[in-house]
Amino acid sequence: MNEFSVLVVDDEDDFRETFVKRLKRRNLDVSGVESGEKALELLDENPFDVVILDVKMPGMDGVDVLREMKKKRPLTEVIMLTGHASVESGIEGMKLGAFDYIMKPADINELMDKMRQAYERKSIHEEKIRQAKMKELTD
Amino acid sequence: MEEKDYNKLRWKIIFTTLCFSLIPLFALGFSIYHQFSVSYTAKIREDLRTLAENRRSAIDLFFSERISQLTTLAYTHSFDQLKEEGYLDKVFNIIQTRSKAFVDLGVIGQDGNHVAYSGPYELKGVNYKKEAWFAAVMSRGVHISDVFMGFRKFPHFVIAVMRREGSQSWILRATIDTYIFDAMVRAAQVGKAGDAFVINRHNMLQTAPRFSDELLGKADCPDFSASFGTSVEEIEWNGEKTLFATTAIADNKWLLVIKEDPREALTPLLRARYMAIWIFIAGASIIVLGTILVARATIARLIQTDREKAVLNASLVQSSKMAALGKLAAGIAHEVNNPLAVIKEKAGWIMDLLEVEDIAKSVNYKEVKAAIRKIDQHVERAKKVTHRLLGFGRRMEPVHETVDINKTLNETIEFFENEAHYRNIDVKTDYLENLPLTTSDSGQLQQVFLNIFDNAIDAIGKNGEIDVKTGLVSNDNEIAITISDSGPGIPGETLDRIFDPFFTTKKVGDATGLGLSISYGIIEKLGGRITVESKEGHGTTFTVYLPTRER
Numbered sequence: 001m002n003e004f005s006v007l008v009v010d011d012e013d014d015f016r017e018t019f020v021k022r023l024k025r026r027n028l029d030v031s032g033v034e035s036g037e038k039a040l041e042l043l044d045e046n047p048f049d050v051v052i053l054d055v056k057m058p059g060m061d062g063v064d065v066l067r068e069m070k071k072k073r074p075l076t077e078v079i080m081l082t083g084h085a086s087v088e089s090g091i092e093g094m095k096l097g098a099f100d101y102i103m104k105p106a107d108i109n110e111l112m113d114k115m116r117q118a119y120e121r122k123s124i125h126e127e128k129i130r131q132a133k134m135k136e137l138t139d
Numbered sequence: 140m141e142e143k144d145y146n147k148l149r150w151k152i153i154f155t156t157l158c159f160s161l162i163p164l165f166a167l168g169f170s171i172y173h174q175f176s177v178s179y180t181a182k183i184r185e186d187l188r189t190l191a192e193n194r195r196s197a198i199d200l201f202f203s204e205r206i207s208q209l210t211t212l213a214y215t216h217s218f219d220q221l222k223e224e225g226y227l228d229k230v231f232n233i234i235q236t237r238s239k240a241f242v243d244l245g246v247i248g249q250d251g252n253h254v255a256y257s258g259p260y261e262l263k264g265v266n267y268k269k270e271a272w273f274a275a276v277m278s279r280g281v282h283i284s285d286v287f288m289g290f291r292k293f294p295h296f297v298i299a300v301m302r303r304e305g306s307q308s309w310i311l312r313a314t315i316d317t318y319i320f321d322a323m324v325r326a327a328q329v330g331k332a333g334d335a336f337v338i339n340r341h342n343m344l345q346t347a348p349r350f351s352d353e354l355l356g357k358a359d360c361p362d363f364s365a366s367f368g369t370s371v372e373e374i375e376w377n378g379e380k381t382l383f384a385t386t387a388i389a390d391n392k393w394l395l396v397i398k399e400d401p402r403e404a405l406t407p408l409l410r411a412r413y414m415a416i417w418i419f420i421a422g423a424s425i426i427v428l429g430t431i432l433v434a435r436a437t438i439a440r441l442i443q444t445d446r447e448k449a450v451l452n453a454s455l456v457q458s459s460k461m462a463a464l465g466k467l468a469a470g471i472a473h474e475v476n477n478p479l480a481v482i483k484e485k486a487g488w489i490m491d492l493l494e495v496e497d498i499a500k501s502v503n504y505k506e507v508k509a510a511i512r513k514i515d516q517h518v519e520r521a522k523k524v525t526h527r528l529l530g531f532g533r534r535m536e537p538v539h540e541t542v543d544i545n546k547t548l549n550e551t552i553e554f555f556e557n558e559a560h561y562r563n564i565d566v567k568t569d570y571l572e573n574l575p576l577t578t579s580d581s582g583q584l585q586q587v588f589l590n591i592f593d594n595a596i597d598a599i600g601k602n603g604e605i606d607v608k609t610g611l612v613s614n615d616n617e618i619a620i621t622i623s624d625s626g627p628g629i630p631g632e633t634l635d636r637i638f639d640p641f642f643t644t645k646k647v648g649d650a651t652g653l654g655l656s657i658s659y660g661i662i663e664k665l666g667g668r669i670t671v672e673s674k675e676g677h678g679t680t681f682t683v684y685l686p687t688r689e690r
Contacts, residue, residue: 012477018484025491056473105480105522108487 004049004119005029009039009065010081011057019052022108028115036065043072050118052111055082055093055101063092070097075125077118081106145438152434160426165419172415176408183404184371184382191369191384191397194327194335198388198395201323205240205298205315206281213302213311221246221311222255231257242295242314249277249308258314276301276310283389286317286345286355294321294346294355321346327397334398337388340364345393363394373401446639453656472525479518479525486514542579544609544618544685545570550581551588552607555596564596565604574609575687577618579665584685587658587669591622591681594654597645598626598679611687617667618687623680629673637671 006028010016013034020032031048033039037060039051051069055062066078080093080101093101099118102111212221212230221227231244243258251268267273276282276299284297299312320337324346327335337345338358348359360383361374369386376383382404384397402409489511492498501507552566559566595605603625612619629637636642638659662669667685 012481014481015477015484018481018488022484022488022491104476105483105518108484 002029007048007051008032010054036060051078149438156430168419179408187384188371191386195386209300218309227255227257245312247310330403332400483518542581547581551585563602569608571610583661590654590658595624617684620683625678628675
């Protein structure tokens, strides 16, 4: 049984593929795409719980993708992966509603922890929304 | 600009200023002096000429008076009257009461016989027919003789006038004592060394010169026998320049010679020359002093502006360098981080795969696992490097962040720990715990500390100690960070310039000489200050003061 669903967005194929494999082994429902555009398409079909998003990508960069994602799926939690220490992009991402940011090369266990926390937060949010809706219905 | 360039420029300024001020001064002084000298010399000569001519007219007047007296006597008395000795004595006495110049009086007939005589000499009866003067007076009517000593060893000369009385001529002859004449000549003896005397046409002295009694000797002067009228000239005489004024007297029979030492005459001129020289020297000294002071001030100002410019340039260079370095670092970090991430994931994947049972039973399972672990470890190590590199790839304007100085120092020390270890340098830290936080820019502070540490390591070379201390000073308003090394210390003249941009004691190419000046600028920008103390042979201590947060 999968814990939760994860979308990995990174232009580095080797990294993404390996990463996806490893996460799958850890019983997550994982998909990987190589660009922000594809990620947004996939997100239309499929409400992922957590997105791992690389900041520096050709085409749409991470921050832009994040903005779009938050419009589409406000509840989906996004963790930014940054290849360089420009803390600014991380901070900017946080302002735009990213759950956290982590620096490459990331330690898988650390990342797993962050994803679990993100999923937990998402679940709490969803639960609150559900209860609010229930209230609406019962009132 | 180098020290020697400044010196060159200083000398250039001094030299040109001196040229422009001293040359006119010298020209002015010299031309005024020269003009003065010319006119003064001319005046001296003119004065001498005037003196000579005055004397001449006085002397000529004396002669003409004597001649007039005799002429009057001759023409107011007849030969027959004056032949009488008694009468002649009477007349002679009358003359003598009026003028002591007459020594004797004699009457001579046209045949040359001395017919009557009144005076101290026994000359009566002498016949003068053969004498030159007799012929001269008979032909010219008047005759003045050269000076002679006579029997009484007294200089005299003779004046004779002839009178024609009807068909016969007779001569009245008087001997003149020369003391009056001498006095007149002596009056022209000017100054301490000036001389005046009369010579005849054979350069024989007719009056005694001032400094020798050689009357009637050869005169101690050039041969003026051919000169007429008045002339003034400077002649080299007895090895000395001497001014001679000559003027013909007594109908060109004699010459009055006035000798003057030009040095004496020109004393005021010499004084003027010395004065001019002194004024020139004084003026020149003032100008030189002023010029040197002005040049110094100018150069000092120039050095200061150059220094300021250099600092500005240096900080511009440095900041653009840092910006470029930052971009480079970010680029490199990103490029390196991605492969690192891949390596890490691959290693992790292998690790994941190793957990599968059949692989776990393989012979080399442990070896592979160990290798993978090493790979992971070294990726971590590389990651540390790239992240640290990125820590420096920051923009240069100071950010205002909360900084924990102790932490910043520790981070900085990490940088060169390996280097220090390799060189056997002990880094000892003594931090004040609970050091207040400060608002500053940790990246830039790190840069400053790193610079100081870098210099400390270079100074020590091998085997030494670096002590890092933090603490609070001045009523806890400032944090003080002291970094001391056990190096050889810095000599005083170097210490003065240690914060100058482009000043370095390291080999060319090893250092830019900007590190400490930039550090200085950074610390200043952050509202702090940086000081250095050093004793040769006892190491060096840098102290950085930073304001605490509560200000």
